[in-house]
């Protein structure tokens with residue numbers, strides 16, 4: 001009887017730890033973030049709710065400057081009805097467990113996809129500023145950066161020929177990786193996840209245009225095992241600081257811990 005009561009209490013604890021605000025995800029940044037809608041939650045088993053704060057067209061520089069309606073005109077990207085490029089405008093009392101930050105692409109296109117070290121280090125510095133701001137506001141959040149997958153066709157909308165090379169985005173991804181390392185957050189290389197690499201474009205079935213993923217593309221992105229691992233999407237995977245560790249292991253290990261349950 002005592003065992004039964006303890007078991008009940010334990011099960012209540014397990015049940016209440018499974019769904020908590022600690023399982024909320026934040027998606028933040030540019031069009032790669034915005035157009036992902038809520039696909040992350042669909043593909044990440046451990047995320048129970050999410051906020052998408054992506055704004056297509058925005059730059060790392062704008063997010064680093066915390067641009068919003070106080071600093072930018074009403075028709076600017078960082079001051080739309082739902083828009084703001086300021087982390088201060090995100091509700092951080094939500095306790096985000098995981099955040100995917102997609103920034104730097106638009107800064108890079110504005111330079112004509114320049115691989116000049118000074119250009120790339122300026123982009124890196126702005127990415128680092130945004131990550132540092134996020135870390136300060138939300139220290140418990142696991143932050144993940146990815147950079148971008150190889151485009152599916154030449155980026156002909158951009159006048160610079162260097163934007164149309166297979167490997168155009170690789171110097172940018174190196175800057176994103178350097179920013180992640182400098183801030184001690186996860187960088188997951190997704191450059192080849194859509195089938196492209198330094199000598200060929202990505203598979204068009206995953207793309208809405210040359211650079212933006214479609215729904216199949218986002219499914220392919222979130223399914224990338226290193227990204228699933230970095231975002232702690234797998235049931236039973238250990239999640240730092242959260243009782244969620246119990247979730248995946250729960251039923252199997254309960255039977256081990258509490259053999260009389262059978």
Ligand SMILES: *[C@@H]1O[C@H](CO)[C@@H](O)[C@H](O)[C@H]1NC(C)=O
Nearest residue numbers: 088089090091092093094095
């Ligand atoms: C969360 O933060 C927002 C804005 O910062 C505030 O309006 C709201 O009252 C806060 N909610 C709680 C539960 O503290």
Ligand SMILES: *[C@@H]1O[C@H](CO)[C@@H](O)[C@H](O)[C@H]1NC(C)=O
Nearest residue numbers: 192195196197198199200201
């Ligand atoms: C790119 O992928 C193709 C097809 O898988 C392969 O043949 C080629 O060697 C790859 N190129 C590089 C640079 O990895």
